[in-house]
Amino acid sequence: MTDQDPDTAHSRKPNPGTPFPSKPVSDIESTPHPAASETAFGSLKEMHAYMRLAREWDLRFEKMFRTGALSKWYSSVGNEATTVASACAIEAGDSLLTLHRDSGAILRHYLDINALLPGILPQVPAIREPMGGDSKQRFLRLTCQMLGREHGFSSGHERSYHYNLFEEEWGLFHIGMISHLGSMIPVAAGTAFAYQQQGSDRVAINFIGEGATSTGDFHEALNIASVWKLPFILVIENNRWAFSTPTSQQYACDHLADRALGYGIPGVQVDGTDAEAVLSVMQTAVARARAGDGPTLVEAMLGRHRGHSEGDDSLQQVPEQELQQYVEQDPLDLVEKRLIDGGVFSRAWIDEVRERCASLVTNTVDQAMSMPEPDVHQPRSIYAD
Amino acid sequence: MTDQDPDTAHSRKPNPGTPFPSKPVSDIESTPHPAASETAFGSLKEMHAYMRLAREWDLRFEKMFRTGALSKWYSSVGNEATTVASACAIEAGDSLLTLHRDSGAILRHYLDINALLPGILPQVPAIREPMGGDSKQRFLRLTCQMLGREHGFSSGHERSYHYNLFEEEWGLFHIGMISHLGSMIPVAAGTAFAYQQQGSDRVAINFIGEGATSTGDFHEALNIASVWKLPFILVIENNRWAFSTPTSQQYACDHLADRALGYGIPGVQVDGTDAEAVLSVMQTAVARARAGDGPTLVEAMLGRHRGHSEGDDSLQQVPEQELQQYVEQDPLDLVEKRLIDGGVFSRAWIDEVRERCASLVTNTVDQAMSMPEPDVHQPRSIYAD
Amino acid sequence: MQTDTSTESDDTLYIDAISAALADEMRADPSVVLMGQDIAGHGGAFKITRGFLEEFGDQRVRNTPIAESGTIGIAIGSSMLGIKPVVEMQFADFISCGFNQIVNVAAKMYWRTKHPVPLVIRLPGGGGMGAGAFHSQNIENWFLHTPGLKVVSPAYSGDAYRLLRAAIRDPNPVLYFEHKFLYRRERSPLQTAPVPDRILGESSILRSGTDITTVSWGWMTHRTLEAAEILSQEGIEVEVIDLPVLSPLDHRGIIASVEKTQRAAIIHEATCTGGFGAEIAARICDEAIWSLDAPVRRITYPDSPPPFHKGLEASRIPSPERICSELRQLLDV
Amino acid sequence: MQTDTSTESDDTLYIDAISAALADEMRADPSVVLMGQDIAGHGGAFKITRGFLEEFGDQRVRNTPIAESGTIGIAIGSSMLGIKPVVEMQFADFISCGFNQIVNVAAKMYWRTKHPVPLVIRLPGGGGMGAGAFHSQNIENWFLHTPGLKVVSPAYSGDAYRLLRAAIRDPNPVLYFEHKFLYRRERSPLQTAPVPDRILGESSILRSGTDITTVSWGWMTHRTLEAAEILSQEGIEVEVIDLPVLSPLDHRGIIASVEKTQRAAIIHEATCTGGFGAEIAARICDEAIWSLDAPVRRITYPDSPPPFHKGLEASRIPSPERICSELRQLLDV
């Protein structure tokens, strides 16, 4: 996959009016995705590998934070089912907008895990094609980005997930976050607007926490997107807490998904710890968007596993029992249990996947740590020219 | 009413923790208001008089606009049932926040029409107590405000409905609009917050057009108000057009009232041309708010009668048949027909009410026109001290 | 709107120059899309896009819901994927409702990510129409103080036309302040010069003089020229510099003129404190201090909102008379 | 928070001074209500309101949803009916999401309607912590250029305490910029002087000198003092003026000092163009031009967003060394 010819790959054609590459709209109506129904465990195996990689990624940075090697870290632990499954539902050419707990979506969307860890997905039919291009380079640069290195996507100018990665030749359009919650929702809808305007069937997905649903931009963007029927999926990662604020102090409705009614669009609440359930919901939403039927609001129910950011004491606000419940419903445990119970994977293979993911992360972090810091004298323009 | 002692009237007690005057919460549970059910035509007669006054008010200023005596006018014609009935549902001590088509609410809330036109409401039991204080002075100042006179509430510094009138001794708390649509929704909720904080049972109502439902402030304010259970009623005057933009380009849901579900509060759609229907809905909403049960979203369905502002050509966007339908459903015709059909009023009395309201407006406008313009050399501070 | 006005034409109304620039650029580049409230069938509050719906269709001329932040955010996202959005604020004042998208998303995007955001926001601003506190503000310095934005403020039809086309071609977010008072009052020829493909700093000496330099933009340039005419009859020769582009600022041009005349005043309609007049004064006092032979004066709106009453408003906006008297003071005459 | 700190106490941390001012004012006036994200049980992102929930209860210490505009709007409305709200922004940068409520509703309310809006917004701002583009900005001039707001920017614990109490008592909307870098680094005595009941312009000469006047606020005042110390050893005596209050501005104090020293520099952490340093320079060049014996210089952040990397960030913020070298230049030494 990594040596694919850019010209035949999922290249975005910037000319307005030219339909976007890959499948025509009429091909995509089957829902859920064939891979999910036909080979019951195929999708699970694939999601498992990426979820594990995402988990090891986070554990590694959490550890670096604890040892003082990193000044700040927002953990994605617990969000992997939602983020990986969502990224499995999109394709090259689609745009992805992430927040601070979406390493799963980023890793799934950027990387061909088989290229990084040969044989890790032996006989699995892909739910989706892996992203073309050089996965190794991307993974290293991503790691450098987390560590503020010159080789990172922002050359040290921006923190962790606050960056963009556009590789037009591969159809990779990832826009990272700014800190201001809610702000990227209209921007995500805007990328969907570009697709609609260009006659493409590509879609945009954007992740937000349940806290960001209180912002004006949440409303303004969803309203315009629904009036304009933009191919846009907004995924709320409802982990029940925003920093130290519980949902009871954030909103008064029963389900955030119910807000969809106020926009005349579908709203779905899904168990966000269940990768298969999320995949199915997201595939339906994506198919709907590709077919020109407009946005979907997805509320993935998660639980808080970590503090707001590592090292703060915000977890103290979460009642112990509640926390335990969330930790017990670990999405990785769930997926691994299913694979073992279904007789698909042995515990040994599960362990091996974990080991291999962990060493990949460790090696890459080590490599990134040895790379240069940004040159403080290098000017950086505020204007494009 | 006008010579009531301020001390015994509906005075606001600014001390936090002191419950607000007038009825205790438990007295107000009957819904709809007794006046509406017991004396079937009583409320209608009262609303009729104020609706007529509001209509003549607008017609007079429309005419002044056409003759060039006024540089701009936003007409409230067609909104009177909603605005007058809503103002009938509140009392002294409540706060009222209006937009540009709410003369009906202002006139109903400010004035004792019997004081201005003695005998115009002969045997009608009041739906609500008229506002205490000097109605004549208020009406003159209001007129001066519309005409940019020194004697207006803003001494010519602010246009038409962009002013406040606070008369604490009478419990009159009216906050006018700023131009930025949606901006006053949180401010209105804030007055409700003050009541809640002070342990008072007073409520806030705020009018907006359906266009303002697309703003971020609509969402942020309703969300906070519902989480905090603020005594707040938001009335959408859905006249199907925002300037030249039809609802199909403003929102994609079936009913704006459905947005209430997303806030966990009641949402009611009502025929906004039917004063009695609006009164009943508003009385329920107000009772709910007084009882501490939180906000209500009311969507009053109206129709566009006039251009966005007088003299523009925005009415051209409204299909002729649609316009005609709205004009045929004139809320004043409706109320007058009911009164005549019910054998309550003769056509002659209806005509007399109109005549008397019209001359009251004309005389007051004439008086205001003869009053001084603002002194351009008079400084005006930007800071309170 | 009907004719291609990129060739020279005489005496075009300022408002028509804006319409023409939009139409010509839409014809030249199919990725240009207009968004705004009431811009489609109605042609916008000022009718600048009248006829556009018919010519360009409802995909390229988009009525938006009343949601400045959402609209600007959508414009930003689309601009990152090949669309060139031009967003109309119904009045410049309403930009405050989309402020965060501009200052934090659009302005910082290129610096943060090296990803261009070619985006134009049109802002009908300024006073003189008795339109009150929320339809008359001059708020350019909020954006001039935000790195990453370009800001344009044409005083003439020709600049309005040329700079709007250039703004659309520029790969950066450009705030295009158009002055409502000039819409139907300013009328001058469009230029034949080819339209540049980006906004660069420009200052233009509209009248050369030896006694004092004035710096102004938008409507105030016209009033300053009136003042210069009056003073000329008194034997005072004012060098009148107009800034059609405020950011990037061509401060070299200003400094050179002040070095010649040795005196300077800045005239703007925006309120005084913290305004852009201060920036220009500060640059003069840093770089041309040794040339100065008089205090550097700002002639501006007082620090208060625009009043509704026309007489009140008129008393606040710098008038040719007030400009004359302040300049006379600086010249000690 | 536990003790009434309105009496003199030695060496209070800046952050504790803020907590103490809030607590003391809440004790003194039951209409004071706090609103902000995570301020209740969690005590806020910086723990400034730790223990407040327990002492004052959840009616007066309100966690809000993540909705800056809605929250500020609610604060405005309540303040018009007798509540005195203090709104905490989690970071100053997020104020852009509530911008319209401040500049159009709060700032103009008194001028428009003669109705006071006693409201405080606390804005933890500034850089130096490696917190990146959206948690480090210095945006005071957006508000200084908006008539009707008061703006405070204390550099010392004593001022932080006194001015926060005064801000809460002031009948106007006050933006209270507190500097995150100083939270746990600045430590000095609180004052015994009675707390005033409103914010008035103040400038304070922290070090008197004869050679050049500097004007600064917040963190930069500390760095300027360091520079003055260094220069003093070289025989250069800097008069260091701190502005704990930016609006209203005590420009008399500044002018008087410049008339004495004949030279001036303004040091601020905000970006340069269109910033408040320009305002101060402009006033000096209008009112003290004849005294000036050197260019008026601004020493500021460059015109770009704050970088995340600590080394990159450090290279942008005016350092004592950079201040020294610029001042030496102005003194031609």
Ligand SMILES: Cc1ncc(C[n+]2csc(CCOP(=O)(O)OP(=O)(O)O)c2C)c(N)n1
């Ligand atoms: C507009 C804005 N206000 C406040 C903040 C400060 N803040 C950062 S993260 C956060 C909580 C986010 O909660 P949520 O959206 O539920 O995401 P989670 O961290 O739970 O995934 C807050 C309040 C911000 N980033 N942006």
Ligand SMILES: Cc1ncc(C[n+]2csc(CCOP(=O)(O)OP(=O)(O)O)c2C)c(N)n1
């Ligand atoms: C934030 C904002 N954006 C745009 C405008 C310009 N504007 C003034 S009135 C109006 C239409 C309002 O429509 P609606 O809310 O339905 O009220 P109606 O006039 O129909 O009663 C618009 C777009 C504004 N005032 N405020």
Ligand SMILES: [Mg+2]
């Ligand atoms: Mg959350």
Ligand SMILES: [Mg+2]
């Ligand atoms: Mg409407």
